[in-house]
Amino acid sequence: MSKFIDPYKQENGTLKNKLEITDCEVLGQREHEIVTLNVLDYLIGAKKLTVRDLYQVSSYKKIHELLFNEIYDWAGMFRTVEIAKGESQFLSCTRFDYAENDLNKKLIALKNATIKSVDDLAKHLGPIVSDINYMHPFREGNGRSHRLFISLICKDKGYEWNLSNKKQKYNSYFQANVHDDYEEMIEAMKETLVKNQ
Numbered sequence: 001m002s003k004f005i006d007p008y009k010q011e012n013g014t015l016k017n018k019l020e021i022t023d024c025e026v027l028g029q030r031e032h033e034i035v036t037l038n039v040l041d042y043l044i045g046a047k048k049l050t051v052r053d054l055y056q057v058s059s060y061k062k063i064h065e066l067l068f069n070e071i072y073d074w075a076g077m078f079r080t081v082e083i084a085k086g087e088s089q090f091l092s093c094t095r096f097d098y099a100e101n102d103l104n105k106k107l108i109a110l111k112n113a114t115i116k117s118v119d120d121l122a123k124h125l126g127p128i129v130s131d132i133n134y135m136h137p138f139r140e141g142n143g144r145s146h147r148l149f150i151s152l153i154c155k156d157k158g159y160e161w162n163l164s165n166k167k168q169k170y171n172s173y174f175q176a177n178v179h180d181d182y183e184e185m186i187e188a189m190k191e192t193l194v195k196n197q
């Protein structure tokens with residue numbers, strides 16, 4: 001049924017894409033390869049954002065665009081359909097203006113804050129990460145884009161968000177997203193932030 005009402009999908013359920021791939025698994029694989037290469041490209045500075053622009057939702061959109069532009073027409077653009085995952089219904093797209101405004105305030109507060117410890121940074125980032133995940137503004141690729149966005153902010157503040165190499169740590173962050181809980185996310189951030197030497 002969903003394929004008839006979801007304009008992002010082909011008839012067989014695979015997302016429409018610029019690569020003209022019709023097989024869901026092949027698309028997943030190619031998407032992963034391209035996104036990983038784009039992340040590396042990005043990280044070595046070829047397409048760097050300036051720090052001046054980093055602390056705003058528009059940078060998050062820019063990152064999504066950089067990662068997914070070769071694959072989707074809507075890279076870097078907010079979704080126009082409602083979406084859910086498991087039991088979680090994400091924010092209605094009719095509320096994106098409000099959410100963007102609120103997130104920008106939190107991001108600017110973090111930009112201006114003096115961060116002296118992992119706990120300080122986690123207290124700022126917990127609500128930001130939770131809100132970004134609840135907003136889920138893109139039709140696909142929200143997790144990869146927000147993890148890169150938040151990692152860049154951490155780097156700017158002198159910390160590393162070390163999420164990927166410990167399954168249990170990833171699970172704390174993942175469950176905090178599923179529960180949409182600020183306090184749980186603050187604790188997950190405390191477990192995964194490391195001060196750069």
Ligand SMILES: Nc1ncnc2c1ncn2[C@@H]1O[C@H](COP(=O)(O)OP(=O)(O)O)[C@@H](O)[C@H]1O
Nearest residue numbers: 085086087088139140141142143144145177178
């Ligand atoms: N049931 C859920 N409730 C809330 N958030 C979830 C749930 N399942 C996954 N997530 C979050 O959504 C992200 C996946 O969103 P998605 O748009 O598919 O991004 P990506 O394709 O980059 O993984 C995960 O990384 C996780 O942070």
Ligand SMILES: [Mg+2]
Nearest residue numbers: 140141142143
């Ligand atoms: Mg996904």
